[in-house]
Amino acid sequence: MAADRVERRLSAVFVADVAGYSRLMGADEEGTHARLNEHLSALLHPEIEKHGGRLIRSAGDGVLVEFASVVSAMRCAVAIQRGMITRNTDVRIEKRIEFRIGINAGDIITEGGDIFGDGVNVAARLEALCEPGGICVSQRVREDTQDKLDIEFEDSGEHQLKNIARPVRVYRVSFGNAPARPALALPDKPSVAVLAFENMSRDSEQEYFADGISEDIITELSRFSDLFVIARNSSFRYKGRAVDLRQVGRELGVRYVLEGSVRRGNDRVRITAQLIDAASGVHRWAERYDQKLKDVFAIQDDVARTIAAILVAHVNMAEAERTLLKPPATWQAYDHYMRAAAAWISFQSSWQMAELLRTRGHLADSLAIDPKYARCYTMLASTHRVAWLNPLNDEYLSPTILDLAIKLARTAIAHNPGLPEAYAELGYNIIRKRDFDAATGAAERALALNPNFADYRLAQIFYSVGDPTRAIAIAKLQMRLDPFHPHFAPLMVGVAHYHLKEYHDAQHWLTEAIGRAPNHQYGHAFLAATYAQLGRMEDARAEANEVLRLNPRYSISGTQQQVSILKRAEDLEHLVDGLRKAGLPA
Known part of the structure; x- marks a missing residue:
């Protein structure tokens, strides 16, 4: 029939789902289900209709929508994310429902009322790259909307997306004058984020030098047990951007922010640094160092110790004098x-x-x-x-x-x-x-x-010796210290949940991990085993095929069992069982 005829057309594709849905359902299944349905009926569906979107699918925690206009899709996404900020104002952080939205403009296939193709797949991969409450778009979407809406774009570079042949340049959307995202709760102890120091030298090759100064200060501060220090990957996300430091404090969940600059010339270096109370915007400390380059390490030590003295009044003197990493x-x-x-x-x-x-x-x-x-x-x-x-x-x-x-x-x-x-x-x-x-x-x-x-390597050690619960705690601490964490942290959480036979949680975290690193063979292997244990055999075989695409020499005994060394025999039997069920070669 005509309605079932395969057609192609250019469209804007909008994909949204709930960040941390498995965790929310695990904590309060009925409450989460009720709150999600209320958000869908009161906000998402009305905004989609208002902006001319065609709802293709709405299943579980996600929606797929087609728009004839890229501008309309973006307006809808911004309206939804702004609306969710308001709706979450009085909700405790652990119960907040936050959406991630990906938008792509491209060629799609339409058949029987559904849509398919790379245009849809790219939108789904963009959504997986978002932070909670965020919007990620492709370059085509940015080009078509950047001068038409009160939004700004942050270039996140090219990403190799799963099942997409060519790298895709990804942009994160800032909502202009939109209200800030709900703030992360402050830790019980003093907390600090060190932003990337600005390279004031004319030589762009010295960019790494300015980054190194910032990274060493982070490392120096991180050894103090009385400080909560945000990881480099998250604090460097603001590099090159003019930002409101109070907003940085809210987004990273810290009270203090350190910013500064480095100017290097000939045999001298000048470092400026200032510490800001992110809650009030008040400057707590500022200093400028202008010395010969040979003294730069003493300068770094002095900066770190001064900040620590402000934040931790009772740090042990011996600990204050130690340095975790002394440069050569x-x-x-x-x-x-x-x-x-x-x-x-x-x-x-x-x-x-x-x-x-x-x-x-x-x-x-x-x-x-x-x-x-x-x-x-x-x-x-x-x-x-x-x-x-x-x-x-x-x-x-x-x-x-x-x-x-x-x-x-x-x-x-x-x-x-x-x-x-x-x-x-x-x-x-x-x-x-x-x-x-x-x-x-x-x-x-x-x-x-x-x-x-908190490091993913420690997490693997603990689940390997039979303590997956501690592994989860360490990897989740890494994600808390680094809200924009690398894929290894959710990978370790997913593997640990697999060993606990908590397959739905394992599937959630492993999916997030391979969304960030689609060419990592072991992420696909563990996800294949997880799907097999869930009885989702078609998905398990698809992930097994990904493993073999990335490594045609892969085998359970020749590859996986050499790298996944487990102390408890039952853990190894459990892993092998899942891999075999998924169809991976013995």
């Missing part, structure tokens, strides 16, 4: 390390072997100058560990390479016994040797050195 004595070695750190970040987003080799090259240059630089050995261990875990080159699953990663982590500890990240890297690797006691000891040592050191 030679400035050139630190330069090379920071270049390596920039290349390492690039690799983790691109998974290109050239970036991994560039990281190693800069680390080799740094160690040639300062052979005792512990942070270099830790990062070098990470580069070999990731090559051992993933089919990047001939290091994949090589026993020699795993031994090398362990040796490098031990070398880092030998040069700096107070480096938590070195213990995390060591434990993350020796767990593959079934040395469960030593791995647990390394994790506990990292936490003893710095209770704020």
Whole structure:
């Protein structure tokens, strides 16, 4: 019939779902269901109709809508997110329903009243990239709406989206004069976010230097158990933007914000820093440092200690004098390390072997100058560990390479016994040797050195030794310290829930993880096992196919069981059972 004829057309596709829906349903199923239906009937559906949208599907916590106009789709999305801010004003944070919305403009297939194709798939992937209460759009949507509405766009760079052949440039939407998102609750202890220091030098190549100053201050502050310090990834999200620091405090859930600038020229460096009470906007402290470059490390120590003194009046004197990470004595070695750190970040987003080799090259240059630089050995261990875990080159699953990663982590500890990240890297690797006691000891040592050191590597150690509940707590703390967390944190939460046989929670977190990193084979493998345990065999097989697409050599015994070392035999049997049910090769 004509109504069922396959057609193609250009449309704006709007996808929305509820952030943290599984968690909300787990805590209060009936209440969440009732509140969601009320939001849908009182806000979403009326706004969709008002702006000329055609509701394609509304199932569970999500909706799919088609608009003839990109501008209308964007107006509808902004109206919904503004409306939800108002509706959540008097709702406790743990009960708030917040939507994530993705909008794409592209070619779609229409059939039988439904819509399909890359135009729809891209919108769904954009929605998965959103923070709660946010809107993410494609470049086409930005081009068609940027001068027509009172909104601003933040370029989030190109993303390789699942099942989409080409990278997609993603933009996050700011609502102009929209009211701020509901504030995160302040922690019980003093809390601080360190924004990326502005590079005031004419040389754009010095950008990494300004970033390094900020990152070292974050690291210095993070060792104080009496401080709650926001992770670099979240605080650097505001880099290059003129922002209201009170809004930053609300969005990150901190009372204090540190901002500053760095100007480097010849053999001198000038650092300015100011501490602001984000609740009131009052400046609590400001200082300018103008000294020879050789004194820059003393300057960094002084900045961190001064901020700590303001925020923590009763910090132990001995702890105040300690430094978690002391940069090497030679400035050139630190330069090379920071270049390596920039290349390492690039690799983790691109998974290109050239970036991994560039990281190693800069680390080799740094160690040639300062052979005792512990942070270099830790990062070098990470580069070999990731090559051992993933089919990047001939290091994949090589026993020699795993031994090398362990040796490098031990070398880092030998040069700096107070480096938590070195213990995390060591434990993350020796767990593959079934040395469960030593791995647990390394994790506990990292936490003893710095209770704020929440890291996905520690989470894997704890679920591997049979403590998935603690693994979840650590990974969720990492997500709290870093609201814009990398995919590893939800991945570890998902795996831990799988081991607890909490499959619906596992599916939620694993889906979020692979939405952020669609080319990570192990995320797809665990999601395949989870779907199989839920009886969703079609979805399980689809995820198994993704694993084999990314790694045709994958097998349960030859790949997964080499990297997923579990202390309890029943945990391994449970994992293998799910992978086999999903159809992955033995």
